[in-house]
Amino acid sequence: MIKINIIELITKRCAELGLNNREFLHRLGYANVSKAQRRLDSLYCGDLISSRGVLEKLPVALDLSAEAVEEAAEVFKQELVAEAEQRMCVAFRPKVMHNYQS
Numbered sequence: 001m002i003k004i005n006i007i008e009l010i011t012k013r014c015a016e017l018g019l020n021n022r023e024f025l026h027r028l029g030y031a032n033v034s035k036a037q038r039r040l041d042s043l044y045c046g047d048l049i050s051s052r053g054v055l056e057k058l059p060v061a062l063d064l065s066a067e068a069v070e071e072a073a074e075v076f077k078q079e080l081v082a083e084a085e086q087r088m089c090v091a092f093r094p095k096v097m098h099n100y101q102s
Contacts, residue, residue: 005076006055007044009069013062027061028054046080048073 004012014024022033030036036054043051058069 003075004072005079006058006069006072007076009064009072010058010062013064017063024061028057029061046076048077 010024014020019027021037025033025036025040028036028040030039039051039054043054048055055069055073058064059066062069
């Protein structure tokens with residue numbers, strides 16, 4: 001089974017349920033659509049801390065098991081870590097010591 005990240009899960013499930021963005025945000029339980037969108041944007045940008053509330057509401061909003069949402073969030077977290085490690089590797093410049101003593 002191919003594991004998908006949380007963004008792919010949300011996109012796929014909204015399409016399956018025929019939800020537009022506004023309907024999805026309302027299903028998350030937010031009355032203020034702008035606030036809900038900011039929370040969702042935080043999640044999409046990789047902020048799994050401030051978007052914790054969204055993550056907790058996703059199983060009900062998307063009619064999925066909590067395990068499916070947790071797995072997709074974990075895949076997303078692993079992808080974020082891998083991207084950060086890749087950026088560090090690309091940016092790494094070893095220090096060269098020029099003063100050798102023999």
